[in-house]
Amino acid sequence: MLKSVSPEDAARMLREGATLVDxxxxxxxxxxxxxxxxxxxxxxxxxxxxxxxxxxxxxxxCRSGARTEGNAxxxxxxxxxxxxxxxxxxxxxxxxxGLPVTEDRRxxxxxxxxxxxxxxxxxxxxxxxxxxxxxxxxxLSGFVGAGLVFAGVTGTCGLASLLRMMPWNRAAAVQPxxx
Numbered sequence: 134m135l136k137s138v139s140p141e142d143a144a145r146m147l148r149e150g151a152t153l154v155d156x157x158x159x160x161x162x163x164x165x166x167x168x169x170x171x172x173x174x175x176x177x178x179x180x181x182x183x184x185x186x187x188x189x190x191x192x193x194x195c196r197s198g199a200r201t202e203g204n205a206x207x208x209x210x211x212x213x214x215x216x217x218x219x220x221x222x223x224x225x226x227x228x229x230x231g232l233p234v235t236e237d238r239r240x241x242x243x244x245x246x247x248x249x250x251x252x253x254x255x256x257x258x259x260x261x262x263x264x265x266x267x268x269x270x271x272x273l274s275g276f277v278g279a280g281l282v283f284a285g286v287t288g289t290c291g292l293a294s295l296l297r298m299m300p301w302n303r304a305a306a307v308q309p310x311x312x
Contacts, residue, residue, distance in 0.1 A: 135209050135212075135217050137202075137221040138218045140232055143220045151192055152171065153169060154191060155170040155171065155173070163237060167232070168234070193218070195224070198219065198226065248292050256277050258273065
């Protein structure tokens with residue numbers, strides 16, 4: 134299991150040469166990141182090589198700390214012989230501590246946030262149209278709900294696939310963020 138460190142202790146360790154690894158997806162990392170963090174998404178963890186520096190500590194973080202805590206065993210195995218830690222509270226705690234972050238508002242919102250906004254909007258639209266225009270519009274809300282259940286059960290989200298093809302997301306994929 135990985136030990137937790139506060140954002141302040143993590144910042145000190147980084148100044149002393151530790152490596153910071155962001156386990157969020159590339160679209161999340163592109164929009165908001167801790168300067169100097171390397172992006173190694175959990176979805177690509179098994180196939181990735183994590184080149185660490187001279188046995189220095191490695192620090193893992195995500196947005197809230199939940200992904201890193203939930204995958205601590207996988208991350209610890211990736212760190213190998215290096216001492217490894219989880220940044221408690223993730224990027225959100227880092228920001229609350231007043232530590233520096235890089236934000237690129239030109240990057241699109243994270244794909245899962247786009248899915249949440251689109252799905253929520255369609256459900257709301259279906260309910261409003263069903264209540265004020267014709268009850269048949271409730272089917273839109275039911276269709277979106279069924280799609281969300283399907284996505285949760287199979288791990289395949291048709292709406293995410295569709296949004297990924299949108300021009301604003303394709304342009305961001307061509308220009309990945311730097312660490």
